[in-house]
Amino acid sequence: MSRDDSSRRIVVGLVQMSMGDDVQANTSRAVELVRNAAEQGAQIICLPELFRSRYFCQTEDESCFDLAEPVPGPTTDVFAELAVELGCVIVASLFERRAAGIYHNTAAVLDAESGYLDKYRKMHIPDDPKYFEKFYFTPGDLGFRSFPTAFASIGVLICWDQWYPEAARLTALRGAELLLYPTAIGWHPDEKATHGDTQRDAWETVQRAHAIANGCFVVAVNRVGFEATPGESGGIEFWGSSFVAAPDGTVLARAPDDAEAVVIAELDLGQIAQSRIGWPFLRDRRIDAYDDIKRRYVDAADAEDRG
Amino acid sequence: MSRDDSSRRIVVGLVQMSMGDDVQANTSRAVELVRNAAEQGAQIICLPELFRSRYFCQTEDESCFDLAEPVPGPTTDVFAELAVELGCVIVASLFERRAAGIYHNTAAVLDAESGYLDKYRKMHIPDDPKYFEKFYFTPGDLGFRSFPTAFASIGVLICWDQWYPEAARLTALRGAELLLYPTAIGWHPDEKATHGDTQRDAWETVQRAHAIANGCFVVAVNRVGFEATPGESGGIEFWGSSFVAAPDGTVLARAPDDAEAVVIAELDLGQIAQSRIGWPFLRDRRIDAYDDIKRRYVDAADAEDRG
Numbered sequence: 001m002s003r004d005d006s007s008r009r010i011v012v013g014l015v016q017m018s019m020g021d022d023v024q025a026n027t028s029r030a031v032e033l034v035r036n037a038a039e040q041g042a043q044i045i046c047l048p049e050l051f052r053s054r055y056f057c058q059t060e061d062e063s064c065f066d067l068a069e070p071v072p073g074p075t076t077d078v079f080a081e082l083a084v085e086l087g088c089v090i091v092a093s094l095f096e097r098r099a100a101g102i103y104h105n106t107a108a109v110l111d112a113e114s115g116y117l118d119k120y121r122k123m124h125i126p127d128d129p130k131y132f133e134k135f136y137f138t139p140g141d142l143g144f145r146s147f148p149t150a151f152a153s154i155g156v157l158i159c160w161d162q163w164y165p166e167a168a169r170l171t172a173l174r175g176a177e178l179l180l181y182p183t184a185i186g187w188h189p190d191e192k193a194t195h196g197d198t199q200r201d202a203w204e205t206v207q208r209a210h211a212i213a214n215g216c217f218v219v220a221v222n223r224v225g226f227e228a229t230p231g232e233s234g235g236i237e238f239w240g241s242s243f244v245a246a247p248d249g250t251v252l253a254r255a256p257d258d259a260e261a262v263v264i265a266e267l268d269l270g271q272i273a274q275s276r277i278g279w280p281f282l283r284d285r286r287i288d289a290y291d292d293i294k295r296r297y298v299d300a301a302d303a304e305d306r307g
Numbered sequence: 308m309s310r311d312d313s314s315r316r317i318v319v320g321l322v323q324m325s326m327g328d329d330v331q332a333n334t335s336r337a338v339e340l341v342r343n344a345a346e347q348g349a350q351i352i353c354l355p356e357l358f359r360s361r362y363f364c365q366t367e368d369e370s371c372f373d374l375a376e377p378v379p380g381p382t383t384d385v386f387a388e389l390a391v392e393l394g395c396v397i398v399a400s401l402f403e404r405r406a407a408g409i410y411h412n413t414a415a416v417l418d419a420e421s422g423y424l425d426k427y428r429k430m431h432i433p434d435d436p437k438y439f440e441k442f443y444f445t446p447g448d449l450g451f452r453s454f455p456t457a458f459a460s461i462g463v464l465i466c467w468d469q470w471y472p473e474a475a476r477l478t479a480l481r482g483a484e485l486l487l488y489p490t491a492i493g494w495h496p497d498e499k500a501t502h503g504d505t506q507r508d509a510w511e512t513v514q515r516a517h518a519i520a521n522g523c524f525v526v527a528v529n530r531v532g533f534e535a536t537p538g539e540s541g542g543i544e545f546w547g548s549s550f551v552a553a554p555d556g557t558v559l560a561r562a563p564d565d566a567e568a569v570v571i572a573e574l575d576l577g578q579i580a581q582s583r584i585g586w587p588f589l590r591d592r593r594i595d596a597y598d599d600i601k602r603r604y605v606d607a608a609d610a611e612d613r614g
Contacts, residue, residue: 124591143596163588165472165520166597174605195555202519202556209516212509213472248502249509281470284431287601289450290473294594298481 008269010151012178012217013042013088015051015262016242016255018225023052023067027075030092031082033262038086040264043112043151046091046221048242049159049184050105053095058229058236060135068097072116076108080115087112089149091156093182095136096121105137107158107182112150120145122158123167130188130229130236133160144170152269155179155216162203162220166293168210177269178217179210185222186238200239200257211245215276217267218245224260247275315576317458319485319524320349320395322358322569323549323562325532330359330374334382337399338389340569345393347571350419350458353398353528355549356466356491357412360402365536365543367442375404379423383415387422394419396456398463400489402443403428412444414465414489419457427452429465430474437495437536437543440467451477459576462486462523469510469527473600475517484576485524486517492529493545507546507564518552522583524574525552531567554582 015033019026030051037045050056052075056064069075071094083090089112096106096119105122121140125133144167146155155176161167162181171179185203187196204220211218224240242255244265255261276282292298322340326333337358344352357363359382363371376382378401390397396419403413403426412429428447432440451474453460462483468474469488478486492510494503511527518525531547549562551572562568583589599605 123593123596126587126591128587139593144599160591163520163586164592165476165516166592166600169472170597170599173599173602175607198555198557205512205556206516206519209472209513209520212513213470213516248505249512250505279470280433280435282604284433284467285471285473285603286430286446287603289430290477290600292451292477292480293473293597293600295480296592296594297589300482 009266010269011041011043011264011266012219012244013037013040013045013262013264014219014221014242014244014253014255015045015047016222016224016240017048017051017260018223019051019054019227021054026052027078031078034079034082034090035086037262037264038088040262042088042264044089044091044149044154044178044180046180046182046219047093048221048223049093049182050095051093054227055184055223055236055238057133057136058130058227059231060132061230064136065103068095068103071096071106071108071119076110076116079108080110083110083112084115089151089154091154091180091182093158102138103136104140105133105158107156109147109149109154109156117149118145118147120156120158122161124160124164126160130234144174146171146174146176152177157181159183159185162207165210165213168214172214172216176216177272178219178267181207181218181220183220183222184238186236189234189237192237200241204241204243204251208245208249208251211247212249213281215247215272215279215281217247217272224255224258247271316573317576318348318350318571318573319526319551320344320347320352320569320571321526321528321549321551321562322352322354323529323531323547324355324358324567325530326358326361326534328361333359334385338385341386341389341397342393344569344571345395347569349395349571351396351398351456351461351485353487353489353526354400355528355530356400356489357402358400361534362491362530362543362545364440364443365437365534366538367439368537371443372410375402375410378403378413378415378426383417383423386415387417390417390419391422396458396461398461398487398489400465409445410443411447412440412465414463416454416456416461416463424456425452425454427463427465429468431467431471433467437541451481453478453481453483459484464488466490466492469514472517472520475521479521479523483523484579485526485574488514488525488527490527490529491545493543496541496544499544507548511548511550511558515552515556515558518554519556520588522554522579522586522588524554524579531562531565554578
């Protein structure tokens with residue numbers, strides 16, 4: 001069967017990396033790995049969450065706000081130039097300083113021809129032991145977005161967003177053909193033996209389900225390696241395992257859980273229309289009956305009133 | 308750590324069955340298998356979708372409307388009495404005749420003490436080759452619901468609903484501790500070799516993701532066995548594989564793909580609070596930013612206006 005975009009093939013590059021204390025060295029390393037991915041043919045290249053530094057949210061430390069910068073700003077300048085030079089799209093996750101007292105966890109999209117294109121500000125902000133993001137990041141206010149890049153319409157979401165079907169749905173409804181998730185997720189070392197496999201499997205499963213439910217590709221790009229908690233025992237063992245899922249949920253490529261990797265995958269964008277015709281979920285959504293998605297919870301008394 | 312409901316354990320029973328041409332024989336067989344499940348300790352027992360007959364939606368045949376009956380009605384009378392006798396909850400999927408020209412795909416909940424409790428009408432109606440449900444069923448108009456039964460608050464959704472994260476979310480937000488999905492899904496014989504494993508894996512994955520994203524249990528109960536299409540070649544090979552998933556996404560029990568089975572699983576409802584504290588997704592939902600869930604699609608021009 002022939003489809004409009006049956007011949008649109010693109011190549012994505014997932015840069016799974018480890019970060020040290022030196023911001024300049026991390027940035028240079030990211031540039032090097034992006035070049036490596038581009039040399040292997042990648043057209044859309046995604047870096048992990050907050051790749052310029054250690055994952056500073058392990059503690060609440062006011063001095064870490066010094067890591068923030070405007071977006072667009074000095075780092076997007078570097079990657080915009082690189083994107084144009086290499087003729088590729090780059091997704092760069094950054095700590096954005098918007099104004100005194102307003103900081104965001106932001107991903108910039110650098111396009112192959114025009115350089116800096118636009119940005120997404122992380123909408124869902126976690127707060128868990130060693131993931132104190134609510135201290136640093138104001139929740140995003142740009143909504144869920146799809147960016148028309150040189151090679152595909154891409155949606156960018158960030159880490160904690162990946163647990164929310166609403167985020168994937170809203171981004172897909174804006175035309176995103178692939179959802180890219182820069183990520184920083186790992187094991188607490190004392191939980192790894194008991195819950196490690198289950199946690200990582202849940203993380204992959206919920207994102208594969210976004211691909212299936214929305215008939216689009218999903219690309220998750222994680223950090224890898226252990227980062228100790230400053231001034232405390234323990235830390236986070238980032239579990240890598242970056243992957244690409246197709247619209248039917250199959251995993252097309254997966255990185256190891258214990259080493260840096262540049263993963264290259266070719267995506268046949270024709271699979272999107274094919275998947276959505278075979279499994280026409282978008283056709284049958286009951287948009288007349290989804291009002292309560294906008295409620296925190298439907299308490300028992302309310303349910304009775306409305307039942 | 309102690310939780311309010313850390314000690315609430317319940318036992319579910321999944322009746323995976325095959326159906327023949329004789330409605331009365333199918334009903335008797337369903338009663339027998341419910342008894343079998345109850346004898347094994349099941350407190351909440353779920354039957355497959357439309358268990359009283361062959362899956363008649365393989366063709367569009369006006370005479371099949373004769374299979375419909377009121378809900379509550381004669382079949383719920385049988386299962387209500389059985390539920391009270393056995394002291395268990397039964398979820399029975401039926402073809403509901405509501406009025407001349409208005410028919411629904413409906414699941415009745417029969418409670419252990421009071422018998423007939425309430426019903427859910429399938430909200431998402433498929434229409435695919437050999438699944439011509441839009442011919443038979445008016446889309447449900449009772450919304451997404453949670454039913455307070457003797458053993459747990461249960462949400463009931465039906466088959467095609469299982470592909471919709473909105474359905475799972477809305478049901479969980481109304482307090483459902485487990486989502487039960489009576490189902491009739493299978494392979495087109497000519498697709499099985501190429502796509503069979505992927506299709507079934509996607510079906511399980513998307514439902515496991517509902518358990519993870521909502522921190523609740525998921526119980527899917529499918530038909531099993533081949534049913535030929537009347538008057539045509541081919542048919543559907545219902546793939547069984549009924550399963551129970553825990554809030555962390557692990558599969559607690561799974562039936563075979565080629566034989567009837569009564570699957571019994573004990574659920575520790577304390578895992579719900581535990582899961583939702585460890586992975587507090589419900590806390591961080593951006594209910595201020597989900598408006599567009601109620602749109603069919605956000606067309607490019609609209610996106611620009613609103614961007």
